[in-house]
Amino acid sequence: MRVSGPSDSCGRRYAEQMTSQADERKQMTAELFDTVAVAYDAVDVEFFGPIAAGLVDELDIQPGERVLDVGCGTGQVLARAVARSGTESRSAGIDLSAGMIDRARRTMEQAGFGDATLQVMDGQAPGLEASSFDVVTASLVLFFMPDPLAALRAWNRILVPGGRVGVTTFAPQDPKWREVDAVFDDYIPQEMRDARTSGARGPFGSDESLAALFRDAEFDHIQSRNLELDIVFRDPAHWREWTMSHGQRMMWQAVPEASHAELFAAAEDRLADCVAPDGLIHLTQNIRVTAARKYQ
Numbered sequence: 001m002r003v004s005g006p007s008d009s010c011g012r013r014y015a016e017q018m019t020s021q022a023d024e025r026k027q028m029t030a031e032l033f034d035t036v037a038v039a040y041d042a043v044d045v046e047f048f049g050p051i052a053a054g055l056v057d058e059l060d061i062q063p064g065e066r067v068l069d070v071g072c073g074t075g076q077v078l079a080r081a082v083a084r085s086g087t088e089s090r091s092a093g094i095d096l097s098a099g100m101i102d103r104a105r106r107t108m109e110q111a112g113f114g115d116a117t118l119q120v121m122d123g124q125a126p127g128l129e130a131s132s133f134d135v136v137t138a139s140l141v142l143f144f145m146p147d148p149l150a151a152l153r154a155w156n157r158i159l160v161p162g163g164r165v166g167v168t169t170f171a172p173q174d175p176k177w178r179e180v181d182a183v184f185d186d187y188i189p190q191e192m193r194d195a196r197t198s199g200a201r202g203p204f205g206s207d208e209s210l211a212a213l214f215r216d217a218e219f220d221h222i223q224s225r226n227l228e229l230d231i232v233f234r235d236p237a238h239w240r241e242w243t244m245s246h247g248q249r250m251m252w253q254a255v256p257e258a259s260h261a262e263l264f265a266a267a268e269d270r271l272a273d274c275v276a277p278d279g280l281i282h283l284t285q286n287i288r289v290t291a292a293r294k295y296q
């Protein structure tokens with residue numbers, strides 16, 4: 001018989017604390033995306049669409065393949081994937097945010113794929129049948145999850161043997177764009193400063209560290225490539241509108257309202273250096289597109 005001692009209860013308390021922190025983080029993520037759902041990808045900036053297209057191209061989705069899109073947002077990836085697979089009624093999108101699921105439903109209906117399943121569900125631990133999908137996608141989602149390795153392991157279980165997973169994450173930031181985002185640095189906690197990569201040493205810091213995460217989750221044939229995007233804003237006000245319309249809104253939320261004008265003025269100064277001869281602001285976004293295969 002095993003006798004539990006003080007270290008067991010310490011361990012249990014620690015585990016409970018970690019679970020509640022993770023739940024809190026997921027709750028905050030759901031609230032953030034519910035808040036931005038209406039404006040998300042609707043402020044005239046070509047950003048999420050080209051990234052979704054890059055991911056779907058990389059996976060080379062074939063007719064008949066069933067696709068699960070985790071953190072489907074407005075459905076940009078799912079609509080493109082189903083257009084290739086023709087498996088609308090056997091494909092699904094899940095997201096923590098009910099607001100995003102509503103947007104995805106509209107996207108899918110408008111694309112003529114109203115039979116796709118869309119559900120509010122935690123993509124880190126989806127309650128879906130084992131071996132029920134051929135492809136799992138997650139565009140700009142994995143780094144929001146408290147435990148990305150647990151998520152990859154769960155997706156592995158859902159995939160058929162030889163099934164494919166594809167994710168997009170942020171590659172190292174263009175120095176000019178970093179300088180613009182640095183206007184938030186005095187206000188936000190260290191971990192939010194580089195939230196998209198979890199810092200240079202985190203799993204999202206390099207192709208190699210991300211590949212190691214996939215290997216730990218029992219994937220092979222792991223390949224990453226860089227997708228370089230030219231992101232265009234009409235003027236600084238357009239940049240601000242865009243930053244408020246997606247995950248970056250949490251940076252604005254960390255700044256006291258009274259300091260917003262001062263922060264915007266500092267950003268305006270830095271954005272002036274990014275105006276191209278066409279009179280528009282051009283910033284470069286590097287996206288890492290990673291694809292891998294579940295062991296046969």
Ligand SMILES: C[S@@+](CC[C@H](N)C(=O)[O-])C[C@H]1O[C@@H](n2cnc3c(N)ncnc32)[C@H](O)[C@@H]1O
Binds near residue numbers: 070073121
């Ligand atoms: C940056 S958006 C990307 C949305 C979409 N994939 C796209 O490319 O436009 C991140 C999305 O992931 C969702 N998300 C974050 N954590 C999640 C989780 N644990 N389970 C399901 N969805 C999650 C958010 O609600 C949000 O819709």
